[in-house]
Every structure is written in structure tokens, then in C-alpha cells.
Amino acid sequence: QALHAEIAGIKFDDIFLNASGVHCQTTAELDELLATKGTGAIITKSATSAYRAGNPSPRLSKIPLGSINSMGLPNEGLDYYLDYVTTKQADKPMLLSVAGVSYTENLDILHKVQDSSFMGITELNLSCPNVPGKPQTAYDFETTERLLTEVFAFFTKPLGVKMPPYFDIVHFDDMAKILNKFPLAHVNTINSIGNGLWINEDTDTVVIKPKGGFGGIGGALAKPTALANVRAFRQRLNPTIKMIGTGGVVNGRDVYEHILCGADLVSVGTQLQFEGPSMFARLEQELLAIMAEKGYTSVDDFRGQLKIIE
Numbered sequence: 001q002a003l004h005a006e007i008a009g010i011k012f013d014d015i016f017l018n019a020s021g022v023h024c025q026t027t028a029e030l031d032e033l034l035a036t037k038g039t040g041a042i043i044t045k046s047a048t049s050a051y052r053a054g055n056p057s058p059r060l061s062k063i064p065l066g067s068i069n070s071m072g073l074p075n076e077g078l079d080y081y082l083d084y085v086t087t088k089q090a091d092k093p094m095l096l097s098v099a100g101v102s103y104t105e106n107l108d109i110l111h112k113v114q115d116s117s118f119m120g121i122t123e124l125n126l127s128c129p130n131v132p133g134k135p136q137t138a139y140d141f142e143t144t145e146r147l148l149t150e151v152f153a154f155f156t157k158p159l160g161v162k163m164p165p166y167f168d169i170v171h172f173d174d175m176a177k178i179l180n181k182f183p184l185a186h187v188n189t190i191n192s193i194g195n196g197l198w199i200n201e202d203t204d205t206v207v208i209k210p211k212g213g214f215g216g217i218g219g220a221l222a223k224p225t226a227l228a229n230v231r232a233f234r235q236r237l238n239p240t241i242k243m244i245g246t247g248g249v250v251n252g253r254d255v256y257e258h259i260l261c262g263a264d265l266v267s268v269g270t271q272l273q274f275e276g277p278s279m280f281a282r283l284e285q286e287l288l289a290i291m292a293e294k295g296y297t298s299v300d301d302f303r304g305q306l307k308i309i310e
Ligand SMILES: CC(C)(C)CCc1c(C(=O)O)[nH]c(=O)[nH]c1=O
Pocket: 021, 046, 069, 070, 071, 072, 073, 074, 099, 125, 127, 128, 129, 191, 192, 216
């Protein structure tokens, strides 16, 4: 199996999946991804306890070399996604993404998942908000440790975390030390680069309505940061914690680079948003061509083998 992986004893016959938030809010979108050639798995939009309409539009915009979004966590609510992942007959793993809008909601949601019949991988979105006046959970190191401690006191099913990008080596060190304390199935990095701003040059106006135009940046613009975060966490995390690389994937070379940095699975958001699900077959072909060119028959041949200049 050229493009295989395994997380928490769950086998993947392909390494690609959607980035949570893209093409995964409704069962129709999720069904389409399941049926798409090249996806090894799918993941739901981060679920909150109840349905959320999310922010007013325009809340997502294509920009040169990427995207900007402040969706505001629009989703159908936890029960909708729990029902989907527990009843849908699928031939590939389905991951459930969750995000409480408060510290305690994270615990409430994970108690429900623990008590449900879902046996797959849950991904906790740590870009979830924290108490007002404090940064997002993942940028509040003490809160992240406290939350994961409370979660693992009762949650016994496979759990991964979705991380925002970090930009300081000491933050890589400190967050990896925290994550290594827990029996995590995986770390998925990166989420969009927070609070970017894009201006329409014809109107001198921002391009999305929420937050005065501030929004998460994805796409090619995010690749250097994404590769650095995959590499930094791979170098620091226990090998038992697998890596999902996300950010900046446009073509097969970008996928290859995520794997060089240590990714076990690779998820795609912005490019999927604008190209559609046929993108996955393209990425797979492009990656396999690169591997053939280099004489690799499996992703195991080069995962994490990024070379530095001695
Ligand atoms: C940013 C939050 C709204 C707190 C979480 C949901 C989310 C969103 C979103 O729903 O706005 N957009 C992203 O690029 N990443 C995310 O994790």
C-alpha cells in the first residue's frame, strides 16, 4: 500500500482527507467526500452542542494565493454529526471534529461522544474560544493542559487535537511538553493562521464582513508556517502521537513536503474549497508520480526524512 497510514489502530488506505470546516457541514457534502476517489478518510465540521448559523456573509473569500475566513463555527450541532458517523455505512474512516464555544462545553460534548456508540477518532479543535479576554484555548498553555487533563480523566476513545500555528520555538517546546503528557491519537497542524486581513484594491474595503474583515488565512500563503509546525511537532512529540499535516496544500509536491516533515495523513482545506472533490484524485496522481520518480514505493520510505544542511 503506497499511501497508507494507521492512527489509533484504525487503518487508512489513502492519506488524504478534507480539512475540517471545508465541504463537511451537511450529510450531502460528507457523502460526496466519502464517494470521492482519493480520500482516505473524511472529517466533519467542528460540532458544537447545538446548531449554529455562524457569522453573516461574506464570511469566506478567495484571495491571491489563499483564503480568508471568519465563518463563526456554523454547524448542524453535535447530534447531527454523531448520528452521521454512527449510522453511515462507510468504506473509510470518519473522524468527528468538535469545538465547544466554552471550556465547559468542550467537556459536555466529549462526555456525549464518550457515551455514544461512535468508536472512531474524535478531533478536539483547540482553536475553540476561551473565556473572553483570554486568547483562544491553544494559545493559553495552562488552560490547554487543564482541559486535556480533565478530558482524559473520562475520555477513553481515540482523541486527537487540531492546533493553530505557533511561531516561537519556545512555544513549540512548551506545547509539545504538554501534549506529550496525554495519550493522544494524533495532532493535526495547522489550523488557519489567525486574524489576517485582506483589502479589496478597487474599493479599499475588507473582503469579509465579520470582525471588521479579520479572518483565518489558509492556502498557499500558509504553507511555510504549516510545514514548520508539522516538522517542529514531529521532532518533539512522542512517536505514538501521529501527525495530520494541514495547510498550504495545492499540489502533489506540497503533499510530499508535508510527509517529509512527518505527516501521516494530509488534509486539504482552501484548495478543496475552490477546486472541489476532484482535487483528491489529482493530488494522489501527482504524489505517486513524485514517489515513482524518486523510487519510493510507500510513504514509509520518506516520511520525516527532511534533510537539513549539516
Ligand atoms: C475559529 C473558531 C470559530 C473558534 C473555530 C472554527 C474555525 C473556523 C470558523 O468556523 O470560523 N474557521 C477556521 O479557519 N478554523 C476554525 O477552527
